[in-house]
Amino acid sequence: MLRFILSRALTLALSLLVASLVIFAVIEVIPGDPAAFMLGLNAEPDTVAALRTELGLDGSLPERYLRWVGGMLTGDFGISYTYQVPVAELVGARLGVSLPLALFALLLSTVIALPVGLFAAARQGRPTDWAIMGATQFGIAIPNFWFAMILVVIFAIQLRWFSAGGFPGWDQGFWINIKALLLPAIALALPQAAILARVMRSAVLEVLSQDFIRTARAKGLNQRQTLIHHAFRNALIPVLTIIGLQFSFLIAGAIIIENVFFLPGLGRLIFQGITQRDLIVVESVVMLLVFAVILVTFLVDIAYALADPRLRRPE
Amino acid sequence: MKLNKLFITAAASLCLSLSVAQAAQTSITVGMQLEPPNLDPTGGAAAAIDEVVYANVFEGLTRYQADGSIAPALAKSWTISDDGLVYTFQLNSGVQFHDGSAMDAADVKFSLDRARAEDSTNAQKRLFTGIASVDVVNPLTVKITLSNPDGGFITNLAWGDAVVVAEESIGSAANNPVGTGPFKFSRWVQGDRIELVRNPDYWGKAVALEKATFKFISDPAAAFAAMMAGDIDAFPGYPAPENLPQFEADPRFAVIVGSTEGETILSTNNKRVSDKRVRQAIAHAINRQEIIDGAMFGFGTPIGTHFAPHHPDYVDLTGNSAYDPAKSKALLKAAGAENLTLSLKLPPPSYARRGGEIIAAQLREVGIQTEIENLEWAQWLEQVFRGKDYDLTIVSHTEPMDIGIYANPEYYFQYDNAAFQKMIADLKLASNPADRTKLLQAAQKQIAGDYVNGYLFQLARTGVANAKIKGLWKNSPTQANDLTGVSWAN
DSSP states (O other): OHHHHHHHHHHHHHHHHHHHHHHHHHHHHSOOOHHHHHHOTTOOHHHHHHHHHHHTOOSOHHHHHHHHHHHHHTTOOOBOTTTOSBHHHHHHHHHHHHHHHHHHHHHHHHHHHHHHHHHHHHTTTSHHHHHHHHHHHHHHHSOHHHHHHHHIIIIIIISOOSOSSOOOOGGGOHHHHHHHHHHHHHHHHHHHHHHHHHHHHHHHHHHHTSHHHHHHHHTTOOHHHHIIIIIHHHHHHHHHHHHHHHHHHHHHSOHHHHHHTTOOOHHHHHHHHHHTTOHHHHHHHHHHHHHHHHHHHHHHHHHHHHHOGGGGSOO | OHHHHHHHHHHHHHHHHHHHHHHOOSEEEEEESSOOSOSOTTSOOOHHHHHHHBTTTBOOSEEEOTTSOEEESSEEEEEEOTTSOEEEEEEOSSOBOTTSOBOOHHHHHHHHHHHHSTTOOOTTGGGTTTEEEEEEEETTEEEEEESSOOTTHHHHTTSGGGOOOOTTTGGGTTTSOOOSSSEEEEEEETTTEEEEEEOTTOSSOOOSOSEEEEEEOOOHHHHHHHHHTTSOSEETTOSOGGGHHHHHTOTTEEEEEEEEEEEEEEEEOTTTSOOHHHHHHHHHHOOHHHHHHHHHTTOOEEOSSSSOTTSTTOOOOGGGGOOOHHHHHHHHHHHTOTTEEEEEEEOSSHHHHHHHHHHHHHHHHTTEEEEEEEOOHHHHIIIIIITOOOSEEEEEEOSTTOGGGGGOTTSTTOOOOHHHHHHHHHHHHOOSHHHHHHHHHHHHHHHHHTTOSEEEEEEEEEEEEETTEEOOOSSBSSSOOOOTTOEEOO
16 A cells, blocks of 8 residues: 555656646747836837846746756745735635635535436436427527626616626624625626536446445335435535546636636636736646645545555556 | 524625625726736836826825826925036925935935846936936935936926836835825735825825725726726726727716827838838828728827827928828839838737727828738737838837937938938027927938828827716826826716
8 A cells, every 4th residue: 555655656757757847848938028018119128138137037048947857845835026025925815716706606506416417317218308408408508708798688787686797705793705706606606516516427327227226226226315314425426526526627627617706716816917028927837736636636546545545456 | 593594694794795895985986997016107118007007106206196297296396407407406395205204305305216227127228318417405406417408307207117116115006105105005916906095194185086996807808898897987088989989878977088298100210211202102102091990980189290289389291291192103103112012010909909900001002002910019019110021010108208219320210411410409408498399300300301201190089977977187208097187077
């Protein structure tokens, strides 16, 4: 087991090294000098040079790469060129929006999708099943930003129940922020719920066709009891895998929804960083996301190995 | 039971937030498309910095007013020596920075010396390069000596880049600006909003607003929704002119259309397009009204030279480059440039992207092919502005009174004309208003006659606000959202 973990950890470290090289190289070749961008049209050349020195942009490429990686290893992600605050602080503040939004959307989509999928499976082939499958197809096809705009038109502009967007900040109270996140979370959750409901339905159907279900029915359980005690729990394994994938999508992929509702999330931070040539922010945030994904894969590998001894043997 | 309690708390907090919003007639929420990268107006060029802090948080010796004229600010009055070299400023007394420290002549000296220093990162350093020395005469008197007379010096001091800052607080101004203005910085939720509150110890006339919030919404559709939903009280630089008729029809809103200092031009690389006949042909191929209607939904004033039409010294030279495709073709034929292909590099603003497509079509009519390339700002700065690797580009030059840029042969237009350079040099020395007018008008005619660039239109400032708000700037003589005169009716 230890050998397995060590070999996985080595893979993790190598992947991070390669990722850091790729990210640094790609971002360095993007044209556009951050200092010139910040100073605009009328700046004198020596002013730009002075700012480059101040930002630590002079020095050779390998030198700057080592400075960047060395900083990250000691927990120093650098200072944003434009905001002039530590990148870690910026990311922390943005996670305060992106993380709750992703969790909220995930919760909504799960709460909607699981019962709906289970119900459709129980009614397989009947009109209710067809109706649910049709509705989920529709849900997958609707782009979430379009759905978001419709929500804004109805609930913010017409009914005026909600703000059209924005985020008050957690120090302003809990409910006011939940309210601000509700429409974006619904917009994000609907397409995810549609996907999840379909996965749930097929997983339940798969389980229902297995021998132990027949045994359960034979020992006298009715259909409802079989579904809830046997089919539902066994179907959860593929569903949880999909939920895990959806979560990382929701964290990093909510950028369009963040724009529609002008939420200060992680996606907008990267987008702003790219247009304003705040390279250190882009590099560090992308690296963090890569790290998060690789770490999750690593943990999942370990968890599988714990659950299934066959995976622990070296290939 | 527990759940019930939760719901009651939730409902109560919602009601509370609603009633607060309705009672607050001394606060304003202003929408802006771009978030400032930091809040130090002396350390960056981003217009969004001045749009938050100019006149609200920071003040200089002089300031711009809504009509574009210059008024005294921290300086109560000044005298200019007969040779035009020595400016003596009397400062207002009792002025305090927001941290409670007094503002005096030493702070003025520090601010100006810092801006013109060797290692200064001031984006408009050229405003200060004419200063030979700054001397503190007494705490309320400061003497500035120039190396050459400069008729525009008082105007230079009104720029946001020339505000007076304190040595002990400027280091952290990026995130905690400490100025002398009628509003104090309160907090910045990065990516969302900046809040200012009234400064109770302000030295001048107290402002009507108690609180001002700047909210950042980059997406035009979201900006529309936020205005309609009442989340935003005013959006002075409203990003989607196509929605303005809808706001105009709604009695809740007032549409504010004014002018800016932005001459929107088809900049031309005069080294590459070196034949004046070709540049003249391009000028006659352009139908300005079609561009204003197509790219700006009708908002904008045609210009024939690099000068703001609302300025008293403006000369209308649009006739000099009137739309005349036949003349354009003849000029191209005479120049032997009938199979011309030029690069047209476009930065992100919609005036450039939409306008660029219309201009490309208009140039095709007279036989000039264009290769359009869309660039991001950072790329544009590197390739076009610094690298001069372009034939044509479209950009709005938003700095006020910037015709002097044509005197720099290294500027990206690559226009090198000794006669013009002499006019600008003379202008710097001239302080008599009649002489200045004469020189400014000659300069406008010179660049129009040389067809240095294609002159398109003066960028309009289109804004939307709640109809009950009074005192917002209509025009934009400098990039600012001056809230000092803003109040709510009733």
